[in-house]
Amino acid sequence: MSGVLSDIVGVSGKAILHALAAGETDGHRLARLAHPSVRCPHDQLADALESEIGEHHQFLLQELLTLIEGLDHSITHLEHKIEERLQPFEKTLERLEGITGVSRLVLQVLFAEVGTDMSRFPDDAHLASWAGMCPGQHESAGKRLSGRTRKGNRWLRAALIQAAHAAGRTQTYLGEQYRRISKRRGKKRAAVAVGHSILVIYSHMMLTGEHYQEKGVEFFRQRDKQQHERRLIQRLEHMGYQVILQPRPAA
Secondary structure, eight states, X not given: OTXXXXXXXXXXXXXXXXHHHTTOOOHHHHHTTSOTTOOSOHHHHHHHTOOOOOHHHHHHHHHHHHHHHHHHHHHHHHHHHHHHHTGGGXXXXXXXXXXXXXXXXXHHHHHHHTOSOGGGSSSHHHHHHHHTOSOOOEEETTEEEEOOXXXXXXXXXXXXXXXXXXXXXXXXXXXXXXXXHHHHHOHHHHHHHHHHHHHHHHHHHHHHOOOOOOOOTHHHHHHHHHHHHHHHHHHHHXXXXXXXXXXXXXX
């Protein structure tokens, strides 16, 4: 079943598991319980569900499904309690949800681990170091030995990495940052770098009360153009020329 369904405890998976626990063994009847959005062909799903299910299997399956339902209930109860505790900060949460890749769950982790009082951290660099979202500084005799990030807060780090990967799938400033770094350094380093940016943005927005300002993909392209211009000017000046930039008149 796990070979044909991406989530065996999703809507389709649970419906099929409950039918199996109730004694249904026909693969085609079980396959009809799948949600229409399931991409797996009916015959392939039916073949995967053909098996011999004994009474002891049904009993164990019922017990496991009961445990899952109990855990789902506890999770839902805790989520409601968290939302209740965060109700006084609802306007702040809505403002922070404007950050690319940041979901309500990520914000709940940020509020729980970092808090709302940013004055505890002297600056963004101290916050990023505490969270483990910046390169390490392991040096000896003036030689840099390792740039591995410190462990930091693992719950916060996991949430920021999740948000960074989500941002990497968007056509935004953070998405472009993720793609540019991943080409040179890999996706893991890109996720840490974008997670660091998200943490800094969160800190700034909490301190100033401002809304998130999306710079867009063009920000990097414009910056690249300016850097290229400066390099060319410096090369010409080193050759003894005085450079005066004058835009070409429009045709």
